[in-house]
Amino acid sequence: MGIYNPYSGEAGMAAYPRFQRLFVPLRTGSLPTVMTVLIMMMAAVIFLLDLAVPLGSGIPFLYILPVFLSLTLRSQWHTFLTGLGCGALTLLGFWFSEPGEPLLQDLAFTNRALSLVGIWGLVLLDSSRRGAMQALRTTQEELVDFLENAPVGIQLMDSQGRILRANPALLTKLGYSRPAFEGHRITEFCAVPDQGHRLLEMLERGEPVKNLEMEFVHNDGTIRYLLVTANGHHKNGRLVHTRCFLRNVTQQKLAENALRESESRFRMLANSAPAMIWMCDAQGQCTYFNDQWCNFTGRGYEEHLGDGWQKSVHPKDRPRCLAAFHQALRARRPLSVEYRLHRWDGTYRWIHDDATPRTDSDGTFLGFIGSCTDITDAKEAEQILRRSHETLEALVRRRTEELELSNDDLRAAELTLRGLLDNLPIAVFTTDTRGRIETFNKHAAALWGRHPTVDEPADTFFELHGMYHTDGSRMAFHETPMAQALRTNRPLYNQELVVERPDGSRRVVVVNVIPRQDAEARLVGAIHCLTDITERKWAEQEITAYSEALRTLSHRLSSTQETERRRLHGELHDKVGQNLTAMGINLDILRARMPEDAPEDLLQRINDARGMVEDTTGRITDLMTELLPPMLEDLGLASALRSYVGQFTRRTGIAVTMRGRDPNPRLDPDIEIALFRIFTEAxxxxxxxxxxxxxWVELQVRPGKVRLIIRDDGVGFDPDRSNDSTRWGMMTMRERARSIGGEFRVMSHPGEGTSVIVETRRPS
Structure with missing residues (x-):
């Protein structure tokens, strides 16, 4: 590579001094020896002319010509020796000249002095010129060295954008050779040609160009991002040429793109998670909320940033929530707190908030990342279970003496009820198109029972752990929600399956899978959200067992009541009834044997006692009928119902209409008693x-079944919002119906009366 000369070419020639341009051909095309001989011959001829011409002529001034010609020689010594020789010849010419008139001698001396001044003036001028040229060459060499070794790319362009010169740093950045790059327009190397046109337009207008980001095509076809700083040289208002400085920022640009892609992936992951996710910095100022949070509160994203989220917390919970938050922030430890959060519909919902400290690669604390779960339903379920527990305790207390339950059974029932509720964690992880895990959270690791190495080939979703259908059969890979979502490129929601962990334990989970796509809508993987519902399944099984135990308890209670009724009926009939009958007979005998002059008040007391015996006998008879209607055993269910309806109307004043007949053959005694008890309870x-x-009471006999209907035109009620006593009564009637294999239904609405329907099977 030659040294760059800024004075090369036509433009360079225009920059030379005029006198220097005159001798460029002589310097570059004549031999120094020939020029030296010519100068010596010229000096000799001038010397001879000086001797031949009389004193006072201007011949000595001709010595300036040889000195002037010596300026074309490369060496400064040529000019110095030529000046010295011409000066000596001038003096010798004066010495050897013939003496003349004094005036002519003075003129000759003056001419020769002026000639010597001219000669040595040229010598000194040449010395100064050669020093300036040497300094200029040194400066040029330093500038060329700076240009060639500068770490940033430098190029010169003409007004049309054609590259005149480029330094090695720029050629290396773009991978081109000098011939392949210089002489071409800058737009030929721009990935976006409009960027090159824009640069030229700005320079043409004289606008400053500083750190303009442009995309250049590397020789290997890849894109390089360069920051361009340029200025133009204008002459007569027109752009002559430009100077451009280019700095490579490709790595920085790629890092920024990677950071944006990572942030985009995080936001997509956070917005796809079913939980509400938030982030804060090390000062406790919240910097991010996902879509689920904003949709839940109904407030804008900007309104939550900083301390704005605190406005959505219930005023009564806010001090406790903030105290826990700031305490965890100061200690830089995980946060777990429950509070009520304002929802978009104006209600407050209970939230469980879990947050984990964030750190960078150096361990510097960056803030928290947290997830919130709506636990209102769990709270309400807990309250329902608590009320059920209280109802059960009240029932047990009321029936303790009759059922004689042990304290151990009560404690067992209480422990069963207290173990039904638990918070369910949410596991979130992402996979690529082959099922290899890319990222996962701590709940996923807790669910799997291990911490997999990210992107290891064996750690696919199917290979990490076995998966089973809810019936216990093994789930093939193509049946997994992940495989289905990746195969169809469609999301799958609420898929229930069983996951087996490395220790052999199994967890029941609900899976939601959402495919992930890149900017070109190509499938790149999937997002998986797993909710562990194992505890809920266990709770459902325990509730089922509790319901069965409660039905068994109710059946035992009904059986015990019937046994007690029969026992009391027998006691009243065999003992109390007989004693009252004997007491009546004795009072009749005593009144018959009283003398005629017996005191009137004594007879009145005997008559009163006789009336009291008869009244007590009647009341005991009614009580015996209530305990065990004799007509139910003697005449059948329909007759017993009709008889009880008459008594009910006389006692309450409510007119009740009875329709129906007994089935033939009669029902089993246990079925008749159960239907009669439901009837009386209703x-x-x-x-x-x-x-x-x-x-209205109607006993319907159908082939293979019997239906009993009790209706009224009363105020009605909402069965779903009934009080404890009403629920207990309905539960008792329902369990009596179930004990005989029947069905029990209550239909009622406020203001529309109530209908109680019992249906059971009967022999054909």
Whole structure:
């Protein structure tokens, strides 16, 4: 590579001094020896002319010509020796000249002095010129060295954008050779040609160009990002040439793109998670909320940033929530707190908030990342279970003496109820198109029972752990939600399956899979959200067992009541009834044997006692009928119902219409008693709560089944919002119906009366 000469070419020639341009051909095309001989011959001829011409002529001034010619020689010594020789010849010419008139001698001396001044003036001028040229060459060499070794790219362009010169740094950055780059327009190397046109337009207008980002095509076809700083040289208002400085920022640009892609992936992951996710910095100022949080509160994203999220916390929970938050922030430890959060519909929902400290690669604390789960339903379920527990305790207390349950059974039931509720963690992880895990959270690791190495080939979703259908059968890989989502490129929601962990334990989970796509809509993997519902499944099984135990308890209670009724009926009939009958007979005998003059008040007391015996006998008879209607055993269910309806109407004043007949053959005694008890319970509820004016009882006999219907025109009620006593009564009637293999239904609405329907099978 030659040394760059800024004075090369036509433009360079225009920059030379005029006198220097005159001798460029002589310097570059004549031999020094020939020029030296010519100068010596010229000096000799001038010397001879000086001797031949009289004193006072201007011949000595001709010595300036040889000195002037010596300026074309490369060496400064040529000019110095030529000046010295010409000066000596001038003096010798004066010495050897013939003496003349004094005036001519003075003129000759003056001419020769002026000639010597001219000669040595040229010598000194040449010395100064040669020093300046040497300094200029040194400066040029330093500038060329700076240009060639500068770490940043430097190029010169003409007004048309044609590259005149480029330094090695720029050629290395773009991978081109000098011939392949210089002489071409800059737009030929721009990935976006409009960027090159824009640069030229700005320079043409004289606008400053500083750190303009442009995309250049590397020789290997890849893109290089360069920051361009340029300025133009204008002459007569027109752009002559430009100077451009180019700095490579490709790595920085790629890092920024990677950072944006990572942030985009995080936001997509956070917005796809079913939980509400937030982030804060080391000062506790919240910097991010995902879509689920904003959709939950109904407030804008900007309103939550900083301390704005605190406005959504319930005023009563806010001090406790903030105290826990700031304490965890100061200690830089995980945060777990429950509070009520304002929802978009104006209600407050209970939230469980878990947050984990964030650190960089150096361990510097960066803030928290947290996830919130709505646990209101769990709270309500806990309250329902608590009320059920309280109801059960009240029932047990009321029936303790009759059922004689042990304290151990009560404690066991209490422990069963307290173990039904638990918080369910949410596991989130992402996979590529082959199922290899890319990222995962701590709940996923807890669910799997291990911490996999990210992107290891064996750690696919199917190979990490076995998966099973809910019936226990093994799930093939193509049946997994992940395989289905990747195969169809469609999301799958609420897929329930069983996951087996490395220790052999199994967890029941609900899986939601969302495919991930890149900017060109190509499938790149999937996002998996797994909710562990194992505890909920266990709770459902325990609730089922509890319900079965409760039905068994109710059946035992009904059986015990019937046994007690029969026992009391027998006691009243065999003992109390007989004693009252004997007491009546004795009073009759005593009154018959009283003398005629017996005191009137004594006879009155005997008559009163006789009336009390008869009244007590009647009440005991009614009680015996209530305990065990004799007509139920003697005449059948329909007759017993009709008889009880008459007594109910006389006692309450509510007119009840009875229709129906007994099935033939008669029902099993246990079925008749159960239907009769449901009937009496329904009439008692009618008298207590219905405020009815009329009631209807219908016993329907159908092939293979019997249906008993009790209706009223009372105020009605909402079965889903009934009080404890009403629920207990309905539960008792329902369990009596189930004990005989029947079905029990209650249909009622406020203001529309109530219908109780019992249906059971009967022999054909």
């Amino acid at each position: 009439l008692n509820n009618m008298a207590k709560h219905a405020q009815a004016g009329h009631g």
